[in-house]
Amino acid sequence: MNQTEISVKIILDRWDASIKNLTSLLENLSDAALMKEIVPGKNRGIYLIGHLIAVHDDMLRLLDMGEKQYPELYEPFIKTPDNVNTAMPSLIDLRKMCIEQTNYLKQKFDKLSAIEWFDKHTAVTSDEFKTEPHRNKLNIIVTRTSHLQYHLGQLQLLK
């Protein structure tokens, strides 16, 4: 393995392990627990789950891997802060989406070669990318893993 391949492996391994932690947490948290606020006045578990699925769904666009699977999640879980009056999919549906999404993203990610992860993501222009070559697809995985870990730390408190 060269440095390019090693870097991609390190970063994707961390993503995979974080997603595995999310899957396992979801298996161990009841619907009742997920309907509770992590801390009084802060987000509920259900909101964080929907938020994570919505943010990961948006990675498809950023990574130039096609259309979102669940565009309907943008409004309740990204645009709007958590609110008991917001219409949301049920936890049965969110749990299903989360598993489907994990498999779908994995299939998409597996298709990229190591060097292709260093291509620009779609939120940067070709001109910007000339002077900022770190704004690549791999960087999207790094920042989204970071974001996922942040919310995993919070979801863990519901156990």
Place this chain on the structure above:
Amino acid sequence: MNQTEISVKIILDRWDASIKNLTSLLENLSDAALMKEIVPGKNRGIYLIGHLIAVHDDMLRLLDMGEKQYPELYEPFIKTPDNVNTAMPSLIDLRKMCIEQTNYLKQKFDKLSAIEWFDKHTAVTSDEFKTEPHRNKLNIIVTRTSHLQYHLGQLQLLK
């Protein structure tokens, strides 16, 4: 920049940004807030701060960058779970250590060239490293950033 340099930049940028979030959170959390449990029965803020400093201190050893700065933190913040009866440094001292450590680690990290981040860390043998070349110094930064983000998500709830 080649792929090696880009990978190192992406990973160290994420570490730096996460440490900056920690510094800023510490500036915005009072001592009274940090003495509280994040959620009843779970870790207090002070424990998480000490835990993060202790884990980051251990990176010096793993990265072959010399002795720990605060070996006395291992016992209360890594070996022992949070307990009000454990003797701990004061928040004044922990806040000071956190700032000192940030500068100290930055100095150490800045000395490594991009390619040196792909050298093995000290917890892997040379034989293992031949077949597992991803167990390098860069990987230590990736996993510790992930760990830091996890606890940042929790500390944020004290605000």
